[in-house]
Amino acid sequence: MTWKYYVGIFVVFFLIGYGMSQCTMSNKANAGFLEKFSSINWEIVEPKYYKVEAAGYDFRVYEWKNKANKNCTVYFAENGSGIDCE
Numbered sequence: 543m544t545w546k547y548y549v550g551i552f553v554v555f556f557l558i559g560y561g562m563s564q565c566t567m568s569n570k571a572n573a574g575f576l577e578k579f580s581s582i583n584w585e586i587v588e589p590k591y592y593k594v595e596a597a598g599y600d601f602r603v604y605e606w607k608n609k610a611n612k613n614c615t616v617y618f619a620e621n622g623s624g625i626d627c628e
Contacts, residue, residue: 590605596619600618600619600620601617601618601619601620602617602618602619603615603616603617603618604616604617608627610627612627612628614626614627615627
């Protein structure tokens, strides 16, 4: 076996390990490889930005219109999460 074989094996295991760490060990509000891959054909919606008064560092709010044409809001915070559709 040549050195190219061992380099190839190393690269494969590195990529597998990196992918698994991105998918399974992420506890932050970001998408891992599987989430990105599973939503590759989804429609892209232009974001709207606004200020939200909140305390803390881990706080996110998302809004969208559902299929029934209702405005939905979901929030994720350190102390919990919630969803509301009007």
